[in-house]
Amino acid sequence: MEIYLDNSATTKVDTEVAKKVQEVFVDKYGNASSLHSVGNEAKEELKKARERIAEFIGCSESEIVFTSGGTESNNLALRGLAKANLNKKHIITSVIEHPSVLETCRDLEKDGYKVDYIEVNSEGIVDIKKIEEKISENTLVVSVMHVNNEIGTIQPVKEIGEICKKAKVYFHTDAVQGFTKVDLGLKNVDLFSVSGHKFHAPKGVGFLYVKNGTKISAIMTGGGQENELRSGTENVPGIVGLATALDVDNNENVIKKSRDKITEGLLKIPGTKINGSLENRVYHNINVSFYGIEGESLMLMLNKDGVYVSTGSACASTKLKESYVLKAIGVDDLYIHGSLRLTLGNDVVGNEDYIIESIKKNVNKLKEISPFKFEEDKEVENEK
C-alpha cells in the first residue's frame, strides 16, 4: 500500500502533462529566441502556453513572467519592486509567510528596508486592521500569502487588496498553495507567485503575475527574455507542462469528503487537535497535532505503513525545526512537536479507514513511551 499525502510539498506530474512535456522535449526542442523553424516551433508552444494561462487567469499575456518557480517569483516580486521604487523603503508582510518571502524581507532589512511582520490570530488569519495601521507614505508593498503551506489557512486577500489599492501601495500575494484550488480574484492583486509542481506540472517552472503598469525591475541580467523581466532561455517544456496542468481535475468535492472523514476519525483519538481554521481552509489540508508525542517518529512509522505525510514546515523539514507557523497561532509546545500535515490527493479516496487506523495505531504506540501523558479530564474536549 502506498498513499501519498504530501501534495503541498509537491505533486505527481499528471500523465497527460508528462506526455506533452516529453513531446516538447523531443520534438519542439528549439530555443524560443532562435529565428529558424526549430526555434519558431518552440516559440509557438511558448505563445500557446502563455495564452492558455492568461485565459485561465483572465489577464493579459503580457502580465505573465515565467520563472523557475515559487521561490524565484517571490524574490522577483519583492526585490524587483524594491529596485524600481527606490523612494519607498517599507514592506509589510505576515509572520507565517513561506521562507522565500520571509528570508527575502530579512535580506532587504540589511539593505535598510523596514519590514513589519504582522501577527495572525489562532486560526492563522492575518489581522487586516494592523496592516492598515502600518501603511505609510513610505510603504512599497504588502505581501501576504493566499493559502498557508502548513495549515492551509486562506487569507482575506480581497480585503487586503482593497486596503492597498486605496492607499496606493502594491499588493503581492504568494499564491503557490492556492493557485488552481482557491479562487484568488485579480481585482486588487498587483502581483502573485505561482509554482507548477504544486499542481501536477513539473518542478522548476512557475510564473509571476505582474499587473500591467506595475513599476518593477529585473533582478537578473542577461538576454532580456520575458519582457526584460526574467533573463534566461525559457523552459519551454516546463511552461507547456504548467499550462497543460491547468486542465487536471482537482476532484475537490471527493477529496473534501475524504478530508472530513479522516478529520472526524482522527479527532476520536484522545489528545488530538486540528491546527488552523476549519472554515477558511484549502480543501485538501489536514494539520493535526497529537499531544506529547514526536511528529517525526510518527511520520517515520507511517512511512513503514506506506502512508507518506510531513511534519513541521515541510518544505525544509529536514531541518527539523519547530514550526514557526504553529507557534504563531499559539499552539502549545506539546502539541507542536506532535504535529502532522496531510495534504490529500486522489490517493486518499477509498483509503480513509486505513489511514485513520494506521495513525491511531502508531500514535498509541508512541503514547506508551511518551513521558507526557494526556489527561482527558484536564481538557474538556478535543480542541478543534
Ligand SMILES: Cc1ncc(COP(=O)(O)O)c(C=O)c1O
Ligand atoms: C507558499 C509557498 N511559497 C513558495 C514556495 C516555493 O516554491 P518552489 O518550490 O517552486 O520554489 C512554496 C513551496 O513549498 C510554498 O509552499
